[in-house]
Amino acid sequence: MLFASDLDRTLIYSKRFVTEMAHQEELTTVEQGVYTSYTTKKAAALLRLIAEQVLFIPCTTRVIEQYQRIQFFQNTVIPKYAIVSNGGNLIIDGVVDKNYQQAMLRELTHNSLPAADLISEFRKIATPNWVEKTKDADNLFYYCLIDRAQTPKDELQHFSQWAVKQNWHVSVQGRKLYLVPQAVNKWSGVKKLLEQTENNKVFAAGDSLLDLPLLQGADYAYSPRHGELYQQYQHQQNDISWQFTAATGIVAAEEILNKLQGLLE
Numbered sequence: 212m213l214f215a216s217d218l219d220r221t222l223i224y225s226k227r228f229v230t231e232m233a234h235q236e237e238l239t240t241v242e243q244g245v246y247t248s249y250t251t252k253k254a255a256a257l258l259r260l261i262a263e264q265v266l267f268i269p270c271t272t273r274v275i276e277q278y279q280r281i282q283f284f285q286n287t288v289i290p291k292y293a294i295v296s297n298g299g300n301l302i303i304d305g306v307v308d309k310n311y312q313q314a315m316l317r318e319l320t321h322n323s324l325p326a327a328d329l330i331s332e333f334r335k336i337a338t339p340n341w342v343e344k345t346k347d348a349d350n351l352f353y354y355c356l357i358d359r360a361q362t363p364k365d366e367l368q369h370f371s372q373w374a375v376k377q378n379w380h381v382s383v384q385g386r387k388l389y390l391v392p393q394a395v396n397k398w399s400g401v402k403k404l405l406e407q408t409e410n411n412k413v414f415a416a417g418d419s420l421l422d423l424p425l426l427q428g429a430d431y432a433y434s435p436r437h438g439e440l441y442q443q444y445q446h447q448q449n450d451i452s453w454q455f456t457a458a459t460g461i462v463a464a465e466e467i468l469n470k471l472q473g474l475l476e
């Protein structure tokens with residue numbers, strides 16, 4: 212079994228998402244520095260236990276440097292593999308895998324419209340009243356902070372539909388708008404590791420629209436009862452291939468880990 216999990220708002224939570232926890236002493240800090248993130252002490256203990264039994268693979272949209280800031284995954288639970296940059300990069304034993312990176316860049320060259328062309332089209336609608344500076348993530352995908360209230364919905368929808376035809380995916384999550392080539396997704400990274408390692412089943416977890424390919428590809432999948440996936444799919448629970456947790460907020464991490472531990476017993 213391979214445990215492929217999103218991190219932020221699935222297993223770990225920034226300060227503004229943990230305010231509902233009345234008992235701060237139940238939390239443990241997993242990242243400290245530029246940002247602070249937490250998980251519950253119970254979730255941390257469960258994850259340690261699980262990582263001894265299955266291949267745990269963090270699958271995050273964080274870029275390489277942002278992933279490496281999470282001390283918990285450097286010192287406490289140390290995954291052999293981590294899929295970062297939303298599937299665009301693979302870290303093996305702490306080192307960015309160059310073969311994976313080159314294969315990904317080759318795939319992008321063949322599959323999607325060049326980034327510069329997509330960005331120049333995006334600039335036509337991205338006026339300063341709703342878009343702050345567009346940033347590139349490890350030269351693989353792009354994101355920008357937006358003002359949702361000022362977003363020109365029709366123009367953005369039109370652009371998104373055009374982008375899909377160029378093999379790019381546009382998604383809005385909270386205050387961030389992502390422009391991601393279709394080849395850059397967490398599931399394609401997991402699929403490559405499934406082939407390379409002797410695993411045949413995948414247990415996945417994630418909360419956002421960028422986790423959708425991962426959840427759909429996995430054999431077992433859970434999504435916390437919060438976030439974009441919950442907002443979008445809460446009324447279609449009979450039609451989707453994954454389940455939502457009963458818990459909302461940071462304790463959803465414990466519930467997901469308990470489900471996986473239950474399967475392993």
Ligand SMILES: [Mg+2]
Nearest residue numbers: 217219220418
């Ligand atoms: Mg997330």
